[in-house]
Amino acid sequence: xxxxxxxxxxxxxxxxxxxxxxxxxxxxxxxxxxxxxxxxxxxxxxxxxxxxxxxxxxxxxxxxxxxxxxxxxxxxxxxxxxxxxxxxxxxxxxxxxxxxxxxxxxxxxxxxxxxxxxxxxxxxxxxxxxxxxxxxxxxxxxxxxxxxxxxxxxxxxxxxxxxxxxxxxxxxxxxxxxxxxxxxxxxxxxxxxxxxxxxxxxxxxxxxxxxxxxxxxxxxxxxxxxxxxxxxxxxxxxxxxxxxxxxxxxxxxxxxxxxxxxxxxxxxxxxxxxxxxxxxxxxxxxxxxxxxxxxxxxxxxxxxxxxxxxxxxxxxxxxxxxxxxxxxxxxxxxxxxxxxxxxxxxxxxxxxxxxxxx
Amino acid sequence: xxxxxxxxxxxxxxxxxxxxxxxxxxxxxxxxxxxxxxxxxxxxxxxxxxxxxxxxxxxxxxxxxxxxxxxxxxxxxxxxxxxxxxxxxxxxxxxxxxxxxxxxxxxxxxxxxxxxxxxxxxxxxxxxxxxxxxxxxxxxxxxxxxxxxxxxxxxxxxxxxxxxxxxxxxxxxxxxxxxxxxxxxxxxxxxxxxxxxxxxxxxxxxxxxxxxxxxxxxxxxxxxxxxxxxxxxxxxxxxxxxxxxxxxxxxxxxxxxxxxxxxxxxxxxxxxxxxxxxxxxxxxxxxxxxxxxxxxxxxxxxxxxxxxxxxxxxxxxxxxxxxxxxxxxxxxxxxxxxxxxxxxxxxxxxxxxxxxxxxxxxxxxxxxxxxxxxxxxxxxxxxxxxxxxxxxxxxxxxxxxxxxxxxxxxxxxxxxxxxxxxxxxxxxxxxxxxxxxxxxxxxxxxxxxxxxxxxxxxxxxxxxxxxxxxxxxxxxxxxxxxxxxxxxxxxxxxxxxxxxxxxxxxxxxxxxxxxxxxxxxxxxxxxxxxxxxxxxxxxxxxxxxxxxxxxxxxxxxxxxxxxxxxxxxxxxxxxxxxxxxxxxxxxxxxxxxxxxxxxxxxxxxxxxxxxxxxxxxxxxxx
Numbered sequence: 001x002x003x004x005x006x007x008x009x010x011x012x013x014x015x016x017x018x019x020x021x022x023x024x025x026x027x028x029x030x031x032x033x034x035x036x037x038x039x040x041x042x043x044x045x046x047x048x049x050x051x052x053x054x055x056x057x058x059x060x061x062x063x064x065x066x067x068x069x070x071x072x073x074x075x076x077x078x079x080x081x082x083x084x085x086x087x088x089x090x091x092x093x094x095x096x097x098x099x100x101x102x103x104x105x106x107x108x109x110x111x112x113x114x115x116x117x118x119x120x121x122x123x124x125x126x127x128x129x130x131x132x133x134x135x136x137x138x139x140x141x142x143x144x145x146x147x148x149x150x151x152x153x154x155x156x157x158x159x160x161x162x163x164x165x166x167x168x169x170x171x172x173x174x175x176x177x178x179x180x181x182x183x184x185x186x187x188x189x190x191x192x193x194x195x196x197x198x199x200x201x202x203x204x205x206x207x208x209x210x211x212x213x214x215x216x217x218x219x220x221x222x223x224x225x226x227x228x229x230x231x232x233x234x235x236x237x238x239x240x241x242x243x244x245x246x247x248x249x250x251x252x253x254x255x256x257x258x259x260x261x262x263x264x265x266x267x268x269x270x271x272x273x274x275x276x277x278x279x280x281x282x283x284x285x286x287x288x289x290x291x292x293x294x295x296x297x298x299x300x301x302x303x304x305x306x307x308x309x310x311x312x313x314x315x316x317x318x319x320x321x322x323x324x325x326x327x328x329x330x331x332x333x334x335x336x337x338x339x340x341x342x343x344x345x346x347x348x349x350x351x352x353x354x355x356x357x358x
Numbered sequence: 359x360x361x362x363x364x365x366x367x368x369x370x371x372x373x374x375x376x377x378x379x380x381x382x383x384x385x386x387x388x389x390x391x392x393x394x395x396x397x398x399x400x401x402x403x404x405x406x407x408x409x410x411x412x413x414x415x416x417x418x419x420x421x422x423x424x425x426x427x428x429x430x431x432x433x434x435x436x437x438x439x440x441x442x443x444x445x446x447x448x449x450x451x452x453x454x455x456x457x458x459x460x461x462x463x464x465x466x467x468x469x470x471x472x473x474x475x476x477x478x479x480x481x482x483x484x485x486x487x488x489x490x491x492x493x494x495x496x497x498x499x500x501x502x503x504x505x506x507x508x509x510x511x512x513x514x515x516x517x518x519x520x521x522x523x524x525x526x527x528x529x530x531x532x533x534x535x536x537x538x539x540x541x542x543x544x545x546x547x548x549x550x551x552x553x554x555x556x557x558x559x560x561x562x563x564x565x566x567x568x569x570x571x572x573x574x575x576x577x578x579x580x581x582x583x584x585x586x587x588x589x590x591x592x593x594x595x596x597x598x599x600x601x602x603x604x605x606x607x608x609x610x611x612x613x614x615x616x617x618x619x620x621x622x623x624x625x626x627x628x629x630x631x632x633x634x635x636x637x638x639x640x641x642x643x644x645x646x647x648x649x650x651x652x653x654x655x656x657x658x659x660x661x662x663x664x665x666x667x668x669x670x671x672x673x674x675x676x677x678x679x680x681x682x683x684x685x686x687x688x689x690x691x692x693x694x695x696x697x698x699x700x701x702x703x704x705x706x707x708x709x710x711x712x713x714x715x716x717x718x719x720x721x722x723x724x725x726x727x728x729x730x731x732x733x734x735x736x737x738x739x740x741x742x743x744x745x746x747x748x749x750x751x752x753x754x755x756x757x758x759x760x761x762x763x764x765x766x767x768x769x770x771x772x773x774x775x776x777x778x779x780x781x782x783x784x785x786x787x788x789x790x791x792x793x794x795x796x797x798x799x800x801x802x803x804x805x806x807x808x809x810x811x812x813x814x815x816x817x818x819x820x821x822x823x824x825x826x827x828x829x830x831x832x833x834x835x836x837x838x839x840x841x842x843x844x845x846x847x848x849x850x851x852x853x854x855x856x857x858x859x860x861x862x863x864x865x866x867x868x869x870x871x872x873x874x875x876x877x878x879x880x881x882x883x884x885x886x887x888x889x890x891x892x893x894x895x896x897x898x899x900x901x902x903x904x905x906x907x908x909x910x911x912x913x914x915x916x917x918x919x920x921x922x923x924x925x926x927x928x929x930x931x932x933x934x935x936x937x938x939x940x941x942x943x944x945x946x947x948x949x950x951x952x953x954x955x956x957x958x959x960x961x962x963x964x965x966x967x968x969x970x971x972x973x974x975x976x977x978x979x980x
Contacts, residue, residue: 025799026813031731032798045728053718060685060714067692068707071628072699078890079695084634084687092686093679100675103725108668110727115664170661175499176594178659178734182800186730189659192499193588193595196661215812219659219734219802221493222500224420227805307809327420 035206038185138177152281155293161241162204178220224328265349299354379463385449392441402430423806431494453861456539469526471918476519483511498586498597527561541879553618564607571600602653616753628695641680674724701775705756716744737797785827920947
C-alpha cells in the first residue's frame with residue numbers, strides 16, 4: 001500500500017515535470033525559466049502560491065462534485081431549510097486566513113528584498129558607486145542605456161555582467177513605459193515624473209543556456225508600436241563585460257570609415273543622421289538632445305530597431321521606410337528620401353560601426 | 359375595461375419608452391442599450407483575437423488596434439456590464455422589497471438617458487476622427503500625448519454616463535432604505551437586494567473619484583491646464599490613483615450584483631434557503647468596505663516603494679477571506695438540496711469553478727513581489743477575464759434567463775439556452791485559460807502583434823479559436839430571444855415553480871403599479887414561507903386603496919441631450935469658432951429643462967380603487 005502511494009507520487013511528479021517542461025516557454029523570454037536571483041525569488045513565490053491555491057481548488061472541487069452529483073432532484077420533496085452552521089463558517093474563515101498568512105510573510109519579505117537598492121546610494125571618493133549602475137531611459141519605441149560610472153552610452157542592446165547585482169535607474173522621456181526582462185526579473189515602470197530604482201542579477205549558467213541573450217519588453221501601453229518596443233540583453237561574464245567597456249571607452253572620435261563605400265555612407269550619415277544619432281559613447285549632450293539610439297556599436301548588435309534581423313537587407317528596408325516596421329516612430333520623415341546608392345553606402349558604414357574585433 | 363391595457367401603435371410605444379419613469383420599462387431600456395453595447399464590445403473582442411491569431415498579422419493596423427482595445431474595455435465595463443446589471447437591479451429590486459417603484463422615478467429615467475447619451479457620444483468617436491487609444495485606464499502621460507479627439511470623447515462621454523450611474527446608485531440606496539414593504543427588515547431582504555444596496559453605496563463613493571479625474575483630464579486636454587504635465591509641475595501618478603480609487607471598487611460594483619443573482623439562483627433551484635444568510639450579508643458588506651482599501655495593488659510596479667506595496671499586498675489578500683466564505687456558503691446551499699439544472703442553474707454552477715480560478719490568480723497577483731512578473735502581462739488579462747466573464751457575464755446570462763419571464767412574461771427556450779451555455783463555457787475556458795501561460799511566457803498585454811520565434815504562436819491560436827465559440831454562443835442567445843419573442847407564450851406568477859422572494863408572487867410581467875396592496879413580509883424568502891403554509895399569495899398589509907403614480911416625462915431625455923450637445927462644443931472649442939456657442943447652447947438646454955422641471959408642479963395621478971377592483975374581475979391578480 002505504501003509502495004503504491006510512493007509510486008503514485010513518483011508518477012505524479014514525473015507528469016508534472018513533463019507538463020512543466022512543455023509549458024515553460026523559451027529560456028530567453030519566459031518567467032518560468034528564471035535566470036537570476038530576482039526571477040528565482042518570484043518563481044519560488046509562484047510555486048508556493050500555486051501550491052496553496054491548488055489545495056484550495058481541490059477542496060472546492062471535491063465538495064462541488066459531491067453536491068452536483070449527489071443532490072440532483074429525484075422526487076418532489078422539499079429539502080430541510082438549513083439556516084447555516086457556525087462551526088462550518090468559522091472553519092472556512094479561519095483556514096483561509098492561515099493559508100494567506102503562509103503566503104503573506106514571504107511576500108512581504110521578498111517585496112523588501114527586491115526593493116533594496118542601498119549599494120547604489122553609496123558613493124566612493126570619485127563620486128561613483130562600487131556597484132554597477134545603469135541609467136535606463138525609455139523613449140517612444142527605443143531604449144537608452146547609460147553607464148554613469150563607465151561614462152558610456154548605448155542603445156537598444158543592454159550589456160551586463162553575469163552573477164552580480166546590476167542596479168537600474170529608470171525614467172521615461174515622453175510617455176510612461178515599463179522595463180521588463182521576463183526571464184531575469186519582474187518589471188518596473190519608467191515614469192515621466194520620477195526615477196525608479198531596482199536591481200537584477202543575471203545568472204551565468206542560465207545565460208549560457210540562452211546563448212547569453214535575453215529579450216526585454218516594454219510592458220506599459222505607450223502608443224501604436226508598444227508591441228515592437230523590444231530590447232535585447234547581452235549577459236556576459238565579468239571579464240568580457242570589462243573588455244566591452246574598455247573597447248567602448250576607446251572610441252573617442254567617430255570611427256573612420258574604412259572602404260570608399262563606407263566613406264560615402266559616413267558622409268550621408270553626417271548630413272542626415274548625426275543630428276539625432278551619436279556615434280561616440282561618451283555622449284555629453286543633455287538627455288533632451290539625445291533624440292535617438294546611440295549607434296557607436298551598431299555593427300555588434302543582434303537586432304535592428306530592436307525587432308528586425310541584423311542583416312544588410314533588413315537595414316535597408318528599415319532605412320527606406322521605418323513607418324512600415326514601427327508605426328508612429330519618431331524617425332520617419334526626419335531625413336529625406338535616400339537613393340539606392342546612398343542606402344548601400346549608409347548600410348556599409350553602419351554595419352562597420354563595431355567596437356569588438358571578431 | 360380600464361385605460362391601462364390598450365393596444366398601442368409603434369409611435370405611441372416609442373414615445374412611451376422615451377418618457378417612461380416606470381422602473382420595469384427603464385429596466386428594459388437598460389437591457390436593450392446594454393445588450394447593444396455588449397454586442398459592440400464583443401465585436402471589438404473578436405477583432406482583437408483575429409489580429410492576434412497569428413504572429414505579424416495585419417488584420418488591423420497598430421494604431422487602430424489600440425483604439426479597438428481601448429473601446430473594448432471601456433465599452434464592456436461602462437456601457438455593457440454596468441447597464442445590464444442596472445437592468446436587473448431596476449427590474450427586480452423594487453419587486454423584491456415590495457415597492458411600487460423606485461424612490462425617484464424621474465431620476466431613474468434621467469440616469470438611463472445620461473448613460474445612453476454618454477455611451478453614444480463615446481462611440482461616435484469611431485466616425486469623427488478616431489476612437490480613444492490609451493486603454494480603458496487612460497494613463498495620463500499617454501492620454502495627454504494622444505493626438506486627435508479620441509481621449510476627449512472618452513473623458514466627456516464617461517463623464518456624462520458616469521453622472522447617470524451615480525444618480526442611479528443614489529436612487530437605489532434611497533429606495534432600499536425607505537421603500538421596503540411592511541415587515542421587510544434589513545435582515546429579511548433577499549440577497550440580490552443586499553447586493554444592490556452595497557453596490558449602490560460603492561457607486562456613491564467610487565464614482566466621484568472618477569469624476570474628479572476625468573475633469574482634470576478634460577481641463578488638461580481642452581482648457582490648457584497642466585495637472586498631469588510633470589514639466590509644468592503636474593504629476594501623472596495622481597491620475598493612476600484617481601483612476602484606481604474608482605477602478606478597484608468598480609470591480610466589486612460589477613461582481614457583487616453578480617453574486618446576488620447567483621445567490622438567488624442557488625436557493626431557488628436547490629429548493630433551499632441560502633446557507634449562512636447573515637454571514638453572506640456580512641461578507642458582502644466586508645467586500646465592499648475592503649474594496650476601497652486596495653486600489654494601489656494595480657500600481658505595484660509604479661514605484662511606490664516596498665512599504666506601500668507590502669501594505670496593499672496584505673490588504674488585498676484579506677479580500678479573499680469574505681469571498682471564500684461566499685463560495686462555501688453557495689456550495690452548502692446546494693448541499694442537501696434538491697437541485698434541478700435549468701439554464702440559470704447551469705450558469706450558476708459553472709460560475710463556481712470559473713470564479714474560483716479567477717479568485718486564486720487574484721491572490722497570486724496580490725502578492726506584490728510576484729506581481730512584478732504578472733503585471734501588465736497576459737496573466738493579468740487572463741485573471742480579470744476569469745473574474746469579469748466567469749463572474750459577471752455568467753451572472754448576466756443566468757439573470758437574463760432567470761428574470762426574462764418576470765420582465766417579459768415569457769420564458770426563453772431552455773434547450774437553446776443550454777446550447778448557449780455549453781458553447782460559451784467551452785469557449786471561455788479555451789480563450790482565457792491559456793492566456794495565463796502566455797503571460798508567464800513573457801507576452802505583455804495590449805500588444806497589437808507578436809513576433810514569431812518567441813514561443814507564443816500556438817497558445818494565441820488556441821485562444822482565438824475559443825473566442826469563436828463564445829461568439830457562436832451569443833448568436834444562439836440572440837436567436838433564442840427572437841424565437842421566444844415571436845412565440846410569446848405567456849407564463850404565470852412563478853414560472854420556475856420554486857420562486858422564494860416577492861417578485862414571484864405577482865404576475866409576469868407585473869402590472870405597472872406592481873402591488874395592488876403592499877404585501878406583508880413575515881420572514882426571509884417571504885413568498886416561499888406563504889407557499890409552504892399552503893397559501894397562494896402574499897397577505898396584504900393594507901386595505902385596497904388609491905395608488906399614487908408619477909407622470910411620464912420627456913424632460914430627462916432633454917436634460918441628457920443638452921449635455922450631449924454641450925460636450926461637442928467643449929471638444930471643438932479650440933479649433934472651431936462654433937465651439938463656445940454650442941457649449942453654451944447645450945448647457946442652456948440642460949439648465950433650461952431643469953428649470954422647467956423645478957417650477958412646473960407635477961403631482962402625478964391616482965389609480966382609483968374602482969379601477970383596481972375592475973382589474974381583479976378580469977383575472978389580473980396583484
